[in-house]
């Protein structure tokens with residue numbers, strides 16, 4: 001029974017996505033509704049741990065179906081004239097596997113960015129300082145900026161191992177600044193808008209330029225500015241457009257900042273790193289010990305722990321873990337007492353043994369070889 005339900009759900013889900021991508025919104029809507037219906041049935045059969053997840057997903061599908069209500073069949077064309085990028089925003093998003101997370105704000109445009117501040121970002125003091133000098137101050141203190149003949153605007157690229165807080169910093173910048181914040185995931189531009197990627201880039205920059213102060217955040221920048229000559233025709237058309245748009249960022253009347261993030265800087269086109277483009281590269285490293293301690297504290301705040309579970313000691317043990325790895329570790333370590341408490345009906349806490357077990361399961365995702373590659377990259381480019 002379950003497998004019939006699941007297969008039917010999956011079929012509607014996939015057909016819905018296919019229709020959605022093809023611009024056949026009415027058909028997509030029907031399939032999403034059917035998929036949601038089967039998911040609800042699946043939720044009824046599921047154990048406690050999957051029930052919520054399935055219901056949530058069904059709800060999300062219904063929301064998307066609602067957004068599609070009344071829409072006519074349409075091919076994605078981008079819009080003519082006006083603030084076309086805004087119309088892109090209004091094309092409802094195709095659901096994906098990790099949709100809940102994505103829906104949290106990793107969408108095309110952020111008009112009210114999620115609340116994250118520099119305070120929430122543990123450590124990375126050098127990175128914050130560089131961002132302040134290059135990104136925040138020029139927008140906040142234009143007078144001082146011109147008095148000291150500081151450059152304002154331009155492109156800053158955050159690079160470093162995965163899970164070290166690059167996206168988080170960009171979000172924090174959005175919160176700290178009084179500027180329009182455009183957030184684009186480059187892989188989205190490339191995958192969802194094949195054929196219209198150049199136009200989207202153009203429209204994005206046009207929109208940003210239309211406002212007095214804007215920040216464009218491009219996550220996974222390497223997806224759009226990968227080295228040319230890889231045989232990809234989409235890339236060959238998109239990169240020149242991107243470069244044309246980025247060129248001379250600083251000379252514009254209004255303030256336009258381009259903030260990029262990548263964990264594969266070596267895949268980027270050299271041309272994108274020339275002066276006037278992404279000309280400042282900031283390395284976002286793995287957390288040092290105080291930062292690891294802070295991330296542990298942030299994630300285990302209020303969680304009952306045995307007296308011999310000492311965070312300072314633990315911060316030492318997770319040397320080599322990224323911020324995301326540490327977060328993953330805290331999720332694993334709390335699973336044990338959580339499960340025990342539910343099974344025994346008695347209050348539990350995180351014990352030393354839980355910690356040892358979790359450390360065995362939640363391993364660091366960044367290895368020495370990867371770190372050496374960043375090191376080499378920095379050396380080759382003469383970066384500090």
Ligand SMILES: Nc1ncnc2c1ncn2[C@@H]1O[C@H](COP(=O)(O)OP(=O)(O)OP(=O)(O)O)[C@@H](O)[C@H]1O
Pocket residue numbers: 120121122123124160161162163164165166167168169261262263287291295322323324325327
């Ligand atoms: N310095 C940090 N302080 C607090 N939390 C952090 C830090 N670094 C990472 N994290 C945690 O890890 C999660 C993932 O971080 P984030 O998405 O910013 O990484 P990233 O550098 O953009 O990774 P990727 O290169 O894979 O995109 C954050 O949501 C946060 O919970």
Ligand SMILES: [Mg+2]
Pocket residue numbers: 166167168219261
């Ligand atoms: Mg990221």
